[in-house]
Amino acid sequence: MPARSKARKRALDLLFEAEVRGVPVLDLLAERTAAADPPVSDYAAALVRGVHEHAPQIDALLAAYSQGWTLDRMPAVDRNVLRIGTYELLWSDDVPDAVAISEAVVLAGQLSTDDSPGFVNGLLGRLLQVRPTLAL
Secondary structure (H helix, E strand, C coil), X not given: CCHHHHHHHHHHHHHHHHHHHCCCHHHHHXXXXXXXXXXXXHHHHXXXXXXXXXXXXXXXXXXXXXXXCCCCCCCHHHHHHHHHHHHHHHHCCCCCHHHHHHHHHHHHHHHCCCCHHHHHHHHHHHHHHHHHHCCC
């Protein structure tokens, strides 16, 4: 598995754990980075920090463009995969759009429901379409 794919999975683990446990994600990141078991790569940490920094905007976009689904109704894995994908799509200039979407779809396929890859692909694809109109 490529290093960035592993980093995305690790970032997802951290975001998911923080949400489920109800703990601040940056505190959890600091704790897991210090423990280094398993290690937290620089890219995984950057993803967690980026998602945290843009969380209000990311969640507002996901809520606005997910048809028929509120954030609360989405499986927690899907919600956090979408947060990472949205962050990479809109704020990571070094990640090609197709890679951001593809990696999110793969994670959803590996870790969530049978319907999740299509949902993730559709929602991130829609965000890509409207990106030129967004005030970021």
